[in-house]
Amino acid sequence: RDQKAINLNDPFANEPFRLPVLRINSQKPFNAEPPLEVLTDSFITPNELFYVRNHLPVPDFDLENFKLEVLVGGRKLALSVDEIKKKYKPVTITTTIQCAGNRRQEMSQYQNVKGLTWGACAIGTARWTGVRLRDILLDAGFDLNDNRFKHIQFNGNDKDITKSSYGGSIPKHKAMSIDGDVIIAYKMNGVDIPRDHGYPLRVIVPGYVGARNVKWLHQVVASDEESSSHWQRNDYKVFSPSTTFETADYKKAQSIQEMPVISAISTPAEGSKVESDDGVIEVKGYAWSGGGRDIIRVDVSADGGKTWKEANLVKDKPGADDSTHSWAWSLWNAEVEVTPGKKNEIVCKAIDSAYNCQPEFIGPIWNLRGFLTNAWHRISVEVEDDE
Amino acid sequence: RDQKAINLNDPFANEPFRLPVLRINSQKPFNAEPPLEVLTDSFITPNELFYVRNHLPVPDFDLENFKLEVLVGGRKLALSVDEIKKKYKPVTITTTIQCAGNRRQEMSQYQNVKGLTWGACAIGTARWTGVRLRDILLDAGFDLNDNRFKHIQFNGNDKDITKSSYGGSIPKHKAMSIDGDVIIAYKMNGVDIPRDHGYPLRVIVPGYVGARNVKWLHQVVASDEESSSHWQRNDYKVFSPSTTFETADYKKAQSIQEMPVISAISTPAEGSKVESDDGVIEVKGYAWSGGGRDIIRVDVSADGGKTWKEANLVKDKPGADDSTHSWAWSLWNAEVEVTPGKKNEIVCKAIDSAYNCQPEFIGPIWNLRGFLTNAWHRISVEVEDDE
Numbered sequence: 038r039d040q041k042a043i044n045l046n047d048p049f050a051n052e053p054f055r056l057p058v059l060r061i062n063s064q065k066p067f068n069a070e071p072p073l074e075v076l077t078d079s080f081i082t083p084n085e086l087f088y089v090r091n092h093l094p095v096p097d098f099d100l101e102n103f104k105l106e107v108l109v110g111g112r113k114l115a116l117s118v119d120e121i122k123k124k125y126k127p128v129t130i131t132t133t134i135q136c137a138g139n140r141r142q143e144m145s146q147y148q149n150v151k152g153l154t155w156g157a158c159a160i161g162t163a164r165w166t167g168v169r170l171r172d173i174l175l176d177a178g179f180d181l182n183d184n185r186f187k188h189i190q191f192n193g194n195d196k197d198i199t200k201s202s203y204g205g206s207i208p209k210h211k212a213m214s215i216d217g218d219v220i221i222a223y224k225m226n227g228v229d230i231p232r233d234h235g236y237p238l239r240v241i242v243p244g245y246v247g248a249r250n251v252k253w254l255h256q257v258v259a260s261d262e263e264s265s266s267h268w269q270r271n272d273y274k275v276f277s278p279s280t281t282f283e284t285a286d287y288k289k290a291q292s293i294q295e296m297p298v299i300s301a302i303s304t305p306a307e308g309s310k311v312e313s314d315d316g317v318i319e320v321k322g323y324a325w326s327g328g329g330r331d332i333i334r335v336d337v338s339a340d341g342g343k344t345w346k347e348a349n350l351v352k353d354k355p356g357a358d359d360s361t362h363s364w365a366w367s368l369w370n371a372e373v374e375v376t377p378g379k380k381n382e383i384v385c386k387a388i389d390s391a392y393n394c395q396p397e398f399i400g401p402i403w404n405l406r407g408f409l410t411n412a413w414h415r416i417s418v419e420v421e422d423d424e
Numbered sequence: 425r426d427q428k429a430i431n432l433n434d435p436f437a438n439e440p441f442r443l444p445v446l447r448i449n450s451q452k453p454f455n456a457e458p459p460l461e462v463l464t465d466s467f468i469t470p471n472e473l474f475y476v477r478n479h480l481p482v483p484d485f486d487l488e489n490f491k492l493e494v495l496v497g498g499r500k501l502a503l504s505v506d507e508i509k510k511k512y513k514p515v516t517i518t519t520t521i522q523c524a525g526n527r528r529q530e531m532s533q534y535q536n537v538k539g540l541t542w543g544a545c546a547i548g549t550a551r552w553t554g555v556r557l558r559d560i561l562l563d564a565g566f567d568l569n570d571n572r573f574k575h576i577q578f579n580g581n582d583k584d585i586t587k588s589s590y591g592g593s594i595p596k597h598k599a600m601s602i603d604g605d606v607i608i609a610y611k612m613n614g615v616d617i618p619r620d621h622g623y624p625l626r627v628i629v630p631g632y633v634g635a636r637n638v639k640w641l642h643q644v645v646a647s648d649e650e651s652s653s654h655w656q657r658n659d660y661k662v663f664s665p666s667t668t669f670e671t672a673d674y675k676k677a678q679s680i681q682e683m684p685v686i687s688a689i690s691t692p693a694e695g696s697k698v699e700s701d702d703g704v705i706e707v708k709g710y711a712w713s714g715g716g717r718d719i720i721r722v723d724v725s726a727d728g729g730k731t732w733k734e735a736n737l738v739k740d741k742p743g744a745d746d747s748t749h750s751w752a753w754s755l756w757n758a759e760v761e762v763t764p765g766k767k768n769e770i771v772c773k774a775i776d777s778a779y780n781c782q783p784e785f786i787g788p789i790w791n792l793r794g795f796l797t798n799a800w801h802r803i804s805v806e807v808e809d810d811e
């Protein structure tokens with residue numbers, strides 16, 4: 038609705054077009070997610086349906102004069118997008134990116150939290166093409182044995198009214214390990230990265246929280262400390278359920294980086310009426326874990342968790358990218374027996390390759406900012422009598 | 425008790441001496457764990473108190489004529505222990521090793537399972553000195569780009585009556601990555617590895633289940649498939665709570681390798697009477713996660729999980745080993761408020777650096793073999809009235 042009003046003093050006057058089907062959580066900055074019914078229609082999320090999590094206005098970009106700055110100690114490397122494409126070996130990494138606030142709606146229903154009310158669709162999977170951050174940093178003179186550097190910081194070109202930009206950082210080890218698969222991407226699913234997703238350059242940090250996949254990247258800095266950004270130091274941290282805004286010690290808590298195991302049901306929809314086929318319905322969804330850990334099992338229940346059926350897992354095509362790790366989600370489907378003529382509570386839970394599991398209830402993971410809601414996903418459906 | 429009877433036909437006639445303080449779960453093969461009260465007295469578990477998990481008799485060893493066999497494709501490398509020590513760079517890795525059956529007792533109390541009845545002490549932490557498996561395999565001609573090899577198999581020198589030995593395998597990637605920190609160890613906490621723990625050579629696979637840390641190592645094989653050992657193919661796998669011995673599909677389930685987050689209370693003891701100090705008692709324990717993930721928080725409750733207090737974490741000394749990963753446990757302690765004159769339910773739960781958490785109850789992770797009991801640890805103590 039605001040998109041029609043043109044106001045040159047409005048920092049949000051030049052936002053890109055978005056599909057009306059997106060569910061908007063915040064207009065300025067723009068935050069929106071696709072509908073749950075379509076999220077798992079394809080293994081790769083179409084760019085137009087990929088959730089958008091902006092902290093600031095989408096920046097305008099002067100590609101002609103743009104150079105990525107890479108600062109390592111006293112040295113500075115400046116690279117145009119074309120130079121990046123020509124100088125380093127291109128790789129494609131398929132990864133699921135998830136907002137730390139995904140499924141916050143459920144946590145806020147349990148007890149009020151502060152943050153955007155995301156449903157279960159602040160997650161998506163794309164093939165990103167770019168060059169290894171490691172290659173650029175080594176080219177910039179980064180010495181792997183230099184213990185001065187402990188973190189790699191990223192700054193975006195999106196700025197608030199004080200001209201301070203969005204930023205974040207990751208540990209040196211993740212950035213410099215070949216296994217980390219961290220890239221500076223210029224393509225998302227085969228096309229230039231759309232403006233909402235970071236045009237022209239975005240850091241892709243597979244298996245880490247979305248917030249570190251900094252968009253509109255314009256600066257990379259090797260440092261002895263984490264990014265001084267608000268979003269690194271005073272946000273994106275999780276406290277115990279008994280911690281309040283008064284007692285939260287942001288200095289002590291660890292930044293969210295690698296992500297825990299999660300899953301969700303995409304079909305049927307919460308509260309819907311479904312017809313069973315001889316007492317059986319089909320249930321579908323997604324499951325994912327951070328750190329390159331694969332999903333090894335998804336259990337589905339139609340009786341609130343008393344009995345379980347193992348779902349079929351749908352994985353990416355082998356050899357579809359240049360990684361040897363499982364950075365992408367698994368889609369899943371299962372046929373479960375239901376009881377017609379009443380409400381059935383459908384539940385899913387996933388297990389990752391380190392046999393980590395999801396917590397049963399939200400209470401013990403509740404936290405004041407509503408991050409990392411990875412409890413079992415539960416929906417209630419009315420199953421109609423067969424006739 | 426059996427140790428005094430000398431019978432040359434008994435394959436268990438030549439077992440090493442063990443401290444009587446160990447709680448024995450099985451005499452032949454020998455399986456025992458230290459008492460919970462002493463487990464967390466020191467960050468490094470003394471060798472004599474380290475849990476023993478033997479699948480077969482402890483083998484006799486002719487060190488003079490011993491050579492480790494390393495088979496890579498058609499090539500064979502044979503190395504004496506001295507050659508291993510001289511030829512490759514020594515490294516020390518501090519790691520927690522845990523049996524997949526740790527805390528099985530609790531799971532079997534919930535519902536019967538098949539397996540040794542371990543308490544919460546089938547876990548321990550040691551500094552292992554040896555050489556990188558990677559260095560030996562590269563020396564044996566292993567080509568990192570050769571996709572024929574997908575697993576590295578290990579065979580021990582402990583044998584059953586059919587002369588078949590204990591074995592296991594790990595994925596190639598874990599074995600060959602420098603980050604994996606897999607070593608062939610010859611020292612445990614500064615001395616020759618004790619007979620019960622694998623003398624003279626043991627594979628150390630940090631962050632993986634104890635079962636792959638093959639003791640009395642005598643053969644390493646690069647292969648296209650997992651070890652054909654019973655313990656790799658038909659054991660050490662986890663099924664859903666609804667899976668029975670009749671429906672369990674061992675071919676489909678993934679071997680336990682990397683381990684999930686766990687914690688336990690070591691003091692006070694379950695069922696004990698404790699005196700509070702002005703309504704406060706001290707609680708201590710351990711917490712650990714596999715895959716090199718650190719423990720970032722332990723929450724302790726004295727009211728069964730309604731309210732939580734964050735514990736103090738005790739970590740290893742920085743720079744104590746040659747790894748950059750967190751392979752070792754965290755010890756923890758907390759002072760919690762209790763209610764004198766009644767039973768108090770003390771609970772702990774840990775969160776690892778990927779924000780994975782422990783499940784609240786055993787029911788949803790119950791499995792027929794009783795593996796990976798990592799639900800919240802709960803004990804009940806009688807708090808005496810202050811006077």
Ligand SMILES: [Mo]
Nearest residue numbers: 136137247248
């Ligand atoms: Mo986020």
Ligand SMILES: [Mo]
Nearest residue numbers: 523524634635
């Ligand atoms: Mo074990």
